[in-house]
Amino acid sequence: MLRNVAVPVVNTVSPFEFAVACEVFGMDRSDQGVPNFDFAVCSERPGEPVPTAMGFSVATEHGFERLAEADLIVVPATKPREAPIPPALVRELRAADERGAWIMSLCSGAFTLAKAGLLDGRRATTHWMNTNELAEEFPAVDVVLDVLFVEDGNIITSAGTAAGIDATLHLVRKELGATVASAIARRMVVPPQRDGGQRQYVEAPLPAVEADSLQPVLEWATENLAEDLSVETLARRAMMSERTFARRFRAETGATPHAWVTSQRVLLARRLLEDTDASVEQVAGRTGLGTAAILRHHFTRQVGTTPQAYRRTFRCTG
Structure with a gap:
């Protein structure tokens, strides 16, 4: 006892x-x-x-x-x-x-x-x-x-x-x-x-994007997270084949294009949940994650809590 x-x-x-x-x-x-x-x-x-x-x-x-x-x-x-x-x-x-x-x-x-x-x-x-x-x-x-x-x-x-x-x-x-x-x-x-x-x-500011040949593409992607950021779209913007782009992407970032884009979208979602009154559905749209259910899935996996619970804890009201 x-x-x-x-x-x-x-x-x-x-x-x-x-x-x-x-x-x-x-x-x-x-x-x-x-x-x-x-x-x-x-x-x-x-x-x-x-x-x-x-x-x-x-x-x-x-x-x-x-x-x-x-x-x-x-x-x-x-x-x-x-x-x-x-x-x-x-x-x-x-x-x-x-x-x-x-x-x-x-x-x-x-x-x-x-x-x-x-x-x-x-x-x-x-x-x-x-x-x-x-x-x-x-x-x-x-x-x-x-x-x-x-x-x-x-x-x-x-x-x-x-x-x-x-x-x-x-x-x-x-x-x-x-x-x-x-x-x-x-x-x-x-x-x-x-x-x-x-x-x-854990403090998670939107990071500075660092890469070699893909730097311009990554910067464009972080500024357009609500857009279609499929491998096909990104490879076309980099003027590479999809296979070459995917190989180069992993070499320069250490992640697959899908994993990297998703992490950037979740980081943006955190900021929107903290700093805006946008609904969870609106946050999903503005980050390119589509629906509240998809946002909730990826957000919970990466942050360890739901978007709603995160907002209750960190929403800036002053």
Whole structure:
């Protein structure tokens, strides 16, 4: 049963992710039927200030030895390149993993777990801005992008920032039930469970088109996405046979003409859903995807959520 929770803090700890752990596990909500957790914040040298990423410091009452009692260790985000991991923290994290305790990282806290060797051979995630860095620095980790969190055995890693709320509520729901998770979520004024993954939050500006001999054709295509952009049309504009064009296209872009055009259309759809009041059917027409059903199919495959849900999240109204 999940009762004892500890949060280790190190240099450059992120206040938001640290506060998520405190809010979910450190608040007394017994008046709403939520069991109290034996909650503690730990550092290498109790009582000494630990600098946060925002310039102020926090001090703790407990050392890392307190982690040995925990049913759950929550590791907040840090600045990965500026946050050395004390050997004592590595020892406690490894010992917790060996005894089967829950270990959770929030956002870039995944780097702490990876540096401790806990993510080797496991699926894990982190903020979408750091996934490539995590994969490159720790090739033994199976880094997953399109998720809000990943549970692999006794280890849970969350994506960026608010996804830490999703991960913590997921664990509460798993260990203590949906009623407790919903009570905590209501107090935090957040949904008990969000749909989709973090792929919808990845910044996706319409990219600069770069190619060699096909540059003019690609630029024309991005400016005319509502037109017929079949291989036949594009090859004719490039003054090539369809076979030669398709071969050259893949060589220069790394994708088939159909896949490339579809991705450009979905990128434009994202912008239209964010910045205009056009209906989903109108967006489908203006992007060349034809119908709302076709738009929904390709949009969901590429973005991980439906056009309607994406608009509710990202529509610019101001």
